[in-house]
Amino acid sequence: MSTSPVTHDTVMRALGDVHDPELHRSIVALGMVGEVRVEGGRVGIAIKLTVAGCPLKAEIQRRVSAAIAGLPGVETVHVTLDTMTDEERHRLRTGIGGGPKRTSPFTDDSPTTVIAIASGKGGVGKSSITANLAIVLARRGHSVGLLDADVYGYSIPRMMGVHRPAVMVDDLMIPVEAHGVRLMSIGFLTEDDSPVIWRGPMLHKALTSFVTDVFWDDPDYLLVDLPPGTGDVSLTIAQLLPAAAMVIVTTPQVTAQRVARRAASMATRVNLPIVGVIENMSWFIAPDTGTRYEVFSGGGGAALAAEIGVPLLGQIPLESSVATAGDDGLPVVAAAPASPAAQALERAATAITTALAPA
């Protein structure tokens, strides 16, 4: 077989197209490529990882091998892994925009549409809805960040099936990517599942750090999963993300509606616009008979939306696949995209993006 010889240049060019899975930049530009040896058809590449034991090393190695193995004339690819020196890591961090004094990247002129999902009440499905909407938007080709602001009862790591810590580059936290979504949660920073106890100033500092010290990298959308209620966390997040729009989640009951109204009045107090209401657990369709049951009578979503003067963005049925998929780390829009709940979440995502699209 006669082929043109492999050169150092062709290898470097091909490596230039290989992106780090979480930094979304070329590994060449990030300074992650060390020595490259080309001997006949044999190529040896040294990759410098940002941290020793990087959880993504196998994926990086796979991407590098795949990019080089296909080049004409290449017979074997040998990828070795090494770790960056402090100086190299610092250079990388500076290169991706991590100056020593960072401010919130989500100001009024940022390209990111920030959407905070709130409710006055616990357990109405905020986290499930946030996780699913994030995946829907990512699957539509948008870059999407998800900030889990529920520092007391975080559930995003489990729902998104992530069981590893976030990578730190110096003091810059790199979001953990799952189902195409960039995630940050306090759950990636604690050792175990023990509850985190926060005192006021620490809480404020931690939340601020989640906004400023995370490599969000200007995603198209940033979804924020708020804790239940209208306490300190929600207020702090609202102040940190002044360009956010709010989506209120409620269930059909009248009492839920009354509590959700509190979240709406909080939005008014912190001066955030409300995009609309999503009603969750709206009805249940018996899988065997197809009979529709209004489990919680009320029509609370529509009533609340009318009262605030915003659209009802969607009604999500009560469906066991929503709960099981969440427990399995594969939200329903990914696990069962044809299910009525997944379809309803798709429509809700469209309603939100349409409502927020610049006129």
Ligand SMILES: Nc1ncnc2c1ncn2[C@@H]1O[C@H](COP(=O)(O)OP(=O)(O)OP(=O)(O)O)[C@@H](O)[C@H]1O
């Ligand atoms: N449409 C649905 N159908 C079936 N189960 C659902 C649905 N929506 C949410 N659930 C389940 O209800 C429970 C509460 O949902 P979730 O954790 O999303 O609510 P939350 O409002 O974020 O709660 P918290 O206030 O504790 O943060 C979970 O077990 C979830 O799987």
Ligand SMILES: [Mg+2]
């Ligand atoms: Mg939650």
